[in-house]
Amino acid sequence: MEKTEKGKEGRTSYFYYLGCFDPGNRAGCPNQFFTGRECSAMKKYFALLFTLLLLVSSAAAEGARKLPIDLSGGAPYKVKYSSDLEVYEDPTIRVERHRVPSKEFVCTYYYALITVADASQLRTLPADNKNFLSNTRVPVIKMAKRANAILAINGDFTAAFSGNKSNTYVLRQGEVIRDTVEPGLDLLLIDEDGDFHIVPREEDLEALDKTTADGKKVINAFQFGPALIRDGVPADDESLLDQSHSPTYAGPHQLNQRMVIAQVGPLQYLTVCCAHYGATLPTMRDIVLAIAPECRNAYVMDGGDSTQMVFLGVKINNVKEEGGADRKVTDIIYFASADFED
Amino acid sequence: MENNTTAYSLMMAGGLLGCGLLAYAGARERPGASSGKAAALAVLEILLGVLCAAVCAMAAILLIRFQTAAAMGIGNFIAGLTLEDLPFFGAVGGFTLGVYLAGKCMKLPGADTLNRFAAAGAFLIAMARFAEGFLGLFGTGELPEETVLPFPLAVAIDFSGDGSYVEYYLAVFMFEGIAALAAMVFALRKKAAPDTFIRTLFYICLAQVFFESLRTTSIAWLFVKVEQLACFLYAEAVLVWYGERGKGLKNRFLPAAAGLAVCALIVAEEFALDKTDLPHWLIYICMGLELVLLGVLEHRAHQRLTAAKQ
Numbered sequence: 112m113e114k115t116e117k118g119k120e121g122r123t124s125y126f127y128y129l130g131c132f133d134p135g136n137r138a139g140c141p142n143q144f145f146t147g148r149e150c151s152a153m154k155k156y157f158a159l160l161f162t163l164l165l166l167v168s169s170a171a172a173e174g175a176r177k178l179p180i181d182l183s184g185g186a187p188y189k190v191k192y193s194s195d196l197e198v199y200e201d202p203t204i205r206v207e208r209h210r211v212p213s214k215e216f217v218c219t220y221y222y223a224l225i226t227v228a229d230a231s232q233l234r235t236l237p238a239d240n241k242n243f244l245s246n247t248r249v250p251v252i253k254m255a256k257r258a259n260a261i262l263a264i265n266g267d268f269t270a271a272f273s274g275n276k277s278n279t280y281v282l283r284q285g286e287v288i289r290d291t292v293e294p295g296l297d298l299l300l301i302d303e304d305g306d307f308h309i310v311p312r313e314e315d316l317e318a319l320d321k322t323t324a325d326g327k328k329v330i331n332a333f334q335f336g337p338a339l340i341r342d343g344v345p346a347d348d349e350s351l352l353d354q355s356h357s358p359t360y361a362g363p364h365q366l367n368q369r370m371v372i373a374q375v376g377p378l379q380y381l382t383v384c385c386a387h388y389g390a391t392l393p394t395m396r397d398i399v400l401a402i403a404p405e406c407r408n409a410y411v412m413d414g415g416d417s418t419q420m421v422f423l424g425v426k427i428n429n430v431k432e433e434g435g436a437d438r439k440v441t442d443i444i445y446f447a448s449a450d451f452e453d
Numbered sequence: 454m455e456n457n458t459t460a461y462s463l464m465m466a467g468g469l470l471g472c473g474l475l476a477y478a479g480a481r482e483r484p485g486a487s488s489g490k491a492a493a494l495a496v497l498e499i500l501l502g503v504l505c506a507a508v509c510a511m512a513a514i515l516l517i518r519f520q521t522a523a524a525m526g527i528g529n530f531i532a533g534l535t536l537e538d539l540p541f542f543g544a545v546g547g548f549t550l551g552v553y554l555a556g557k558c559m560k561l562p563g564a565d566t567l568n569r570f571a572a573a574g575a576f577l578i579a580m581a582r583f584a585e586g587f588l589g590l591f592g593t594g595e596l597p598e599e600t601v602l603p604f605p606l607a608v609a610i611d612f613s614g615d616g617s618y619v620e621y622y623l624a625v626f627m628f629e630g631i632a633a634l635a636a637m638v639f640a641l642r643k644k645a646a647p648d649t650f651i652r653t654l655f656y657i658c659l660a661q662v663f664f665e666s667l668r669t670t671s672i673a674w675l676f677v678k679v680e681q682l683a684c685f686l687y688a689e690a691v692l693v694w695y696g697e698r699g700k701g702l703k704n705r706f707l708p709a710a711a712g713l714a715v716c717a718l719i720v721a722e723e724f725a726l727d728k729t730d731l732p733h734w735l736i737y738i739c740m741g742l743e744l745v746l747l748g749v750l751e752h753r754a755h756q757r758l759t760a761a762k763q
Contacts, residue, residue, distance in 0.1 A: 187617075239590050239670070240612060245537060247590050247670040252598070253620060257612045273674050278524040291524040360675075416728060436733060439595065439669065 178231040178449050180285040180330060182240060184258035185232065185447020192423035199261050199423060203228040203449040206262045208422050213398075218366075219386040220398050221420055221428040223262050225446045226379050230305030232449055233380065234258065235266060235283045235331050237442050243269045243281055243288045248439035251419035252426050260445030263421040264370055264382050267335035268413040270441040274359025279334035280321055283442075292316040295355055297336035299372075299410040302327035307374040307408040309338040312356065331444075337363075339371060339396040339409040351392040361414065363392040368418035368429070371395055372444060373409035380446070381406065384418045387429050413440065457587040461536075464587065468580025473499050475573035482645065483561075483569065494559050498570060501558075502551035509547025510539040517672060517679055537591050540672055541581075541661075542683035545654075548574065567650035575637035575653055582630035592626025594667035625667045632660035648755065655691050655751060658684035659744050666723065666740065676727040677720075685716055688747065695754045702757055708750040715743045 239247035255263035281288040298310040308324040366389035416438040480491035522530035556566025585592030692709040699705035
C-alpha cells in the first residue's frame with residue numbers, strides 16, 4: 112500500500128501519534144482532536160508506553176541477544192518479503208517502510224523507520240565479507256541477504272579510492288580499518304549505544320580521537336557527508352551546496368539520487384532516499400525534517416546509482432526493469448534482528 | 454567463506470614447477486644449449502621472475518593508490534596489502550622483467566629468451582588464474598539473481614558456513630585460465646619464432662580486457678578498471694609498434710587506429726554497464742566482437758609484416 116504525502120493512509124503506526132514522523136506536519140501534533148498540551152502529554156505517554164513495551168517484549172523474547180561486534184549477520188528471516196508488507200516487527204526490531212510521491216519536494220522518496228532493541232543490531236558489512244577496503248563490489252541486495260538484514264542501505268563506498276574519497280576514515284564493526292582522514296568531509300561516528308555523533312569538518316579530524324565519542328566506544332565511522340542536521344541544527348543551504356564539503360562527484364546542487372541515515376531517538380533511526388530523478392542536498396534535508404522534525408543527526412551516504420534500500424532481501428527503491436542490474440558497491444549499513452530461535 | 458590459502462599455495466607451487474619444466478624445454482631447444490645450462494636458465498628465470506613479479510606488483514599498487522599510500526605511510530600501506538590487492542599486470546610485467554634479466558645474466562639475447570619462455574609464462578598465468586578459485590569471490594563475476602550454473606561456468610560460494618546460504622558467481626577465473634592455456638598452445642606452436650612472446654601476451658591481454666569487466670573484484674577508478682586499462686595500453690603499444698615497423702606498407706597504422714576506436718567503444722560500454730539499464734549480455738557480445746576484431750587485425754598485420762620482411 113502506498114502512503115500519500117498527506118499521510119492519511121496506513122497511519123497505524125504508533126510513531127505517528129508521537130507527532131514526529133508525519134511528513135505533512137513539521138511542528139504540531141497530527142491529531143487535530145487534541146490541544147497542544149494534550150498532544151504533548153500524549154506524546155510522552157505513548158513514548159513511555161512504547162519504551163516499556165519494547166523493554167518487556169525484549170526481555171520476554173526467548174533467544175534475543177546482543178549481536179557480536181564482528182562481520183557475522185543477524186537472525187534468519189522469519190517472514191518473506193511481499194510488496195504489501197510495510198512493517199516488519201519481532202521482539203528485537205521494528206522496521207516500517209514507506210514510499211512517498213511528493214509534490215512539495217518534486218520527487219518520490221522512500222524511507223524506513225527502524226527501532227532496535229540493542230545498538231549491536233545496527234551493523235556494517237563489506238562486499239567480500241572480509242575486508243572493508245577490498246576491491247570487491249556486489250549489489251546491496253546480495254550483502255543484505257548474506258547478513259539477514261531486515262533493512263539495508265548502501266554505505267559510504269569505503270573502497271572508492273577516487274577524488275577526496277581516497278583517504279577517508281574507516282572504522283567498522285569496532286575495528287579501525289584505515290586511520291587517515293579527509294579533512295574536508297564531516298565525520299559520522301556511531302557509538303556502542305547506537306548514538307550518532309557528527310564531527311564537523313572544521314574540527315581537527317586528524318588529531319581527534321575517533322575511536323571514542325563522549326567516552327563511549329565507536330563501533331562504526333563513516334566519512335561521506337555532509338551532515339544535513341547536526342545536534343538538532345539543520346545545515347544551511349550555502350554550506351550544503353558547497354562542493355568542497357561533499358565527496359568528489361557528489362554534485363550537491365544537482366538532482367541526484369541520495370541516501371541519508373539519521374538518528375531520531377535512542378535506538379531509533381531513519382533511512383531516506385529519493386528516486387532516480389533525484390534531489391539536491393537542501394531538498395534532502397527538508398525531506399528528513401518533514402519526516403522527522405525532531406531528528407537530531409542526519410548524514411548523507413553515497414548516492415547516484417549506488418542508492419539502494421533493501422527490505423527483507425528485496426530492493427524497494429527504483430526497482431529496475433528486467434535486464435537492468437543494480438550498481439555494485441563496496442559496503443552496506445544494515446539493521447538486523449537479534450531474535451534467534453535457539 | 455575463508456580463502457583456502459594452502460590449496461592456493463600448492464596450486465601456485467605446481468604452476469611454478471610446470472612453468473620451470475616448460476622453460477627448461479624451451480631453453481633446451483636453443484641450438485647448442487646443454488641440459489645443465491638450460492636448467493640453470495630455467496631456475497634463474499623462475500627465481501628472478503618471482504622476485505621481480507612481487508616487487509613490480511607492489512610498485513604498481515603503490516602508484517595506483519599513491520594518494521592513500523602517502524597518507525597512510527608507505528610502510529603501513531604495504532604491511533596492509535593482501536594478495537587480492539596486487540595488480541596482475543604488475544606481476545606479469547615483473548615476471549617478464551625477471552625472465553629478461555635471467556637471459557641477460559646468462560649472456561643470451563633478451564628477445565630470444567622471452568620468445569622461448571612464452572609458453573611457460575602462459576602456463577603460469579593459467580595456473581595462477583585457476584588458483585584464484587581458492588580465493589573466495591576474488592576471481593568470480595556477478596550472475597543475475599537466482600541464476601544457478603554448474604562448474605566450471607559458475608561456482609557456489611557458501612557465506613553461511615553450513616550451506617544454508619549460498620551465492621552463485623560466474624567462474625571468471627576458469628575462463629581466464631582457459632584463455633591463457635589457449636595462448637600457451639599458440640606459443641608452443643610458434644616455438645621461438647620472432648615476436649612469439651609479445652603476441653602471446655597480446656592475446657592474453659585482449660582476453661583480459663573482456664574478463665576483467667566481468668570480475669566482482671577489480672582495482673578501479675570509478676568505472677575505469679585499472680587492469681583493463683593496462684592490458685589495453687599494452688595491446689595498443691603492440692599495434693603502434695607494428696605500424697612503425699611496416700614502413701612502406703599501405704594502411705600500416707589501421708590496426709592501431711582500430712585499437713583506439715575499440716578503446717573508445719569499450720569505455721562507452723563500461724559506462725553503459727555502470728550507468729544504464731541496457732542488457733548486460735548485449736553489451737558483452739559487442740565487447741567480445743570488438744576484441745575479436747582487434748585480434749584478427751593484429752594477426753593480419755603481423756602476417757603482412759612477416760611477408761614484407763621475406
